[in-house]
Amino acid sequence: MNNVQLNHITRSYGTIHAVRDVSLDIRSGELFGLIGPDGAGKTTLFRILTTLLLPDSGEAKVCGLDVRKDWKEIRGIAGYMPGRFSLYQDLSVEENLRFFATVFKTTVKENYDLIHDIYVQIEPFAKRRAGKLSGGMKQKLALCCALIHRPRVLFLDEPTTGVDPVSRKEFWDILSRIKKQGITIIVSTPYMDEASLCDRIALMKNGVCLRTDHPATISASYPHLLWAVCGADMYSLLLDIRAYPETYSCHAFGDRHHLALKSGKHEMNDLKHFLQGRGHSNVTIEPLVPSVEDYFMNFEEDKLCM
Amino acid sequence: MYVIEAEKLTKRFGNFTAVDQISFEVSEGEIFGFLGANGAGKTTAMRILCGLSKPTSGKVRVAGFDIYKQTEQVKQHIGYMSQKFSLYGDLKVWENIRLFGGIYGLSEVQLKEKTDRILGLLDMEDKRDALVDSLPLGWKQKLAFSVAIVHEPRIVFLDEPTGGVDPVTRRQFWELIYQAARRGITIFVTTHYMDEAEYCDRVSIMVDGRIEALDTPLELKRKFCVENMNDVFYSLARKAQRGE
Numbered sequence: 001m002n003n004v005q006l007n008h009i010t011r012s013y014g015t016i017h018a019v020r021d022v023s024l025d026i027r028s029g030e031l032f033g034l035i036g037p038d039g040a041g042k043t044t045l046f047r048i049l050t051t052l053l054l055p056d057s058g059e060a061k062v063c064g065l066d067v068r069k070d071w072k073e074i075r076g077i078a079g080y081m082p083g084r085f086s087l088y089q090d091l092s093v094e095e096n097l098r099f100f101a102t103v104f105k106t107t108v109k110e111n112y113d114l115i116h117d118i119y120v121q122i123e124p125f126a127k128r129r130a131g132k133l134s135g136g137m138k139q140k141l142a143l144c145c146a147l148i149h150r151p152r153v154l155f156l157d158e159p160t161t162g163v164d165p166v167s168r169k170e171f172w173d174i175l176s177r178i179k180k181q182g183i184t185i186i187v188s189t190p191y192m193d194e195a196s197l198c199d200r201i202a203l204m205k206n207g208v209c210l211r212t213d214h215p216a217t218i219s220a221s222y223p224h225l226l227w228a229v230c231g232a233d234m235y236s237l238l239l240d241i242r243a244y245p246e247t248y249s250c251h252a253f254g255d256r257h258h259l260a261l262k263s264g265k266h267e268m269n270d271l272k273h274f275l276q277g278r279g280h281s282n283v284t285i286e287p288l289v290p291s292v293e294d295y296f297m298n299f300e301e302d303k304l305c306m
Numbered sequence: 307m308y309v310i311e312a313e314k315l316t317k318r319f320g321n322f323t324a325v326d327q328i329s330f331e332v333s334e335g336e337i338f339g340f341l342g343a344n345g346a347g348k349t350t351a352m353r354i355l356c357g358l359s360k361p362t363s364g365k366v367r368v369a370g371f372d373i374y375k376q377t378e379q380v381k382q383h384i385g386y387m388s389q390k391f392s393l394y395g396d397l398k399v400w401e402n403i404r405l406f407g408g409i410y411g412l413s414e415v416q417l418k419e420k421t422d423r424i425l426g427l428l429d430m431e432d433k434r435d436a437l438v439d440s441l442p443l444g445w446k447q448k449l450a451f452s453v454a455i456v457h458e459p460r461i462v463f464l465d466e467p468t469g470g471v472d473p474v475t476r477r478q479f480w481e482l483i484y485q486a487a488r489r490g491i492t493i494f495v496t497t498h499y500m501d502e503a504e505y506c507d508r509v510s511i512m513v514d515g516r517i518e519a520l521d522t523p524l525e526l527k528r529k530f531c532v533e534n535m536n537d538v539f540y541s542l543a544r545k546a547q548r549g550e
Contacts, residue, residue, distance in 0.1 A: 038443040038470040039443060134345050162466065163344060164342070164539075164543060165539050166343055167343065234505075235481075251474075254500070254503075255534070293473050297473050
């Protein structure tokens with residue numbers, strides 16, 4: 001079984017607690033997301049699971065193998081795409097691929113079916129040095145190199161950071177195809193909207209795992225009634241909504257503001273009246289289905305209010 | 307009053323046309339979103355607007371100065387920050403403010419006043435003597451923005467300023483942007499977060515070196531008959547032929 005387990009994993013760098021008591025149970029064949037901003041501890045978890053770093057305490061297992069004792073075996077069955085481009089810049093595209101296949105005692109030919117869909121997109125540049133590739137092509141080559149030994153578990157550290165929305169979507173389409181091969185995929189991202197593309201997610205912040213569940217379950221457990229507010233001058237609308245005594249929280253969300261009220265009441269006329277008094281005439285207020293991002297931001301606010 | 311005027315701005319590297327005859331104006335105090343797929347030519351265009359690279363052809367004026375002949379004046383009247391380069395991590399918070407303010411020629415009195423004001427605005431008075439490297443990314447970025455406008459430039463260029471920043475801090479960062487724009491500082495910003503495109507007064511979308519669309523977010527959504535900026539971006543950028 002291609003499952004991954006973490007039990008009370010803790011790791012510090014000097015006085016910085018990078019990962020604090022994180023326990024996760026990732027199922028075989030799952031597309032699992034580690035969602036959180038920079039400094040959440042995502043990379044440290046990847047480095048522990050790929051046996052590049054030892055935890056200070058706790059246990060971690062990849063496909064039943066222990067990261068301390070069985071590190072050699074884990075390296076043979078794990079594919080890892082680090083956040084920073086780490087292929088050989090002065091080797092060509094095909095040389096990099098062949099190199100990684102050889103290191104894992106296999107051949108490109110043997111596992112070509114697994115990478116075919118991705119590799120055809122970079123094949124026209126097979127002779128080009130990796131360092132001369134575009135960002136999107138580097139990313140695809142790195143994924144091919146991480147897959148060429150047909151790993152049982154694939155670790156992807158922020159593969160879509162700094163990538164434009166179109167390429168991000170393409171990348172997630174590729175992931176869902178890899179998943180069909182039965183490979184467990186653990187992927188980290190700071191983009192909250194990518195959470196819904198995962199089977200399950202762990203929300204992380206400052207080394208702590210806040211919550212693990214299906215993305216839909218997490219957003220459904222948002223504890224307040226949520227409203228979408230739109231108006232003409234959105235910035236002053238935001239400031240004025242915050243000045244309303246009944247406001248619990250209000251955040252900008254693209255072309256609307258997401259508002260939660262203290263009492264959770266349904267009657268919005270008071271607020272409309274209040275805003276009219278401050279010069280907002282054409283304000284619309286509608287109920288709203290919360291997202292993972294709403295949940296993530298609220299987590300902090302609720303904690304501060306307790 | 308235009309702070310940026312670009313007319314048929316073009317940049318070629320050999321036989322590759324990175325920026326292909328783009329024309330646009332940006333007004334004083336406007337928040338201008340400069341979007342595009344990776345490799346569309348945004349960075350090249352931005353480097354030219356900052357006076358770091360000369361265009362192959364076209365007319366460009368930034369803050370009223372000619373980009374060919376008055377490069378040094380351009381640099382004095384703009385601010386710049388990106389996720390990759392912002393502050394010196396091994397200097398303290400106050401030292402960074404002093405360094406950048408000093409480079410832009412602020413007097414001792416101005417430096418002291420600016421330092422107090424920035425630390426007050428960011429609620430960072432107790433971090434005055436902290437090394438920048440010890441701050442969380444979100445704080446660093448807010449400080450970097452304040453430092454980038456320490457000399458009250460006409461315009462500030464922000465290159466993916468919020469990448470990797472947590473959702474709450476990302477929004478606080480945008481409030482700083484709004485405040486600066488209200489003071490009349492023009493904001494020229496690139497981002498891959500499409501919800502942030504909604505916060506801009508106008509948005510341009512580059513595809514393969516050209517500006518394929520330029521309008522308010524509302525108009526763009528109307529034109530493309532879609533619900534959000536993500537879909538606007540998608541309708542345009544998926545046609546892109548070239549990578550980065």
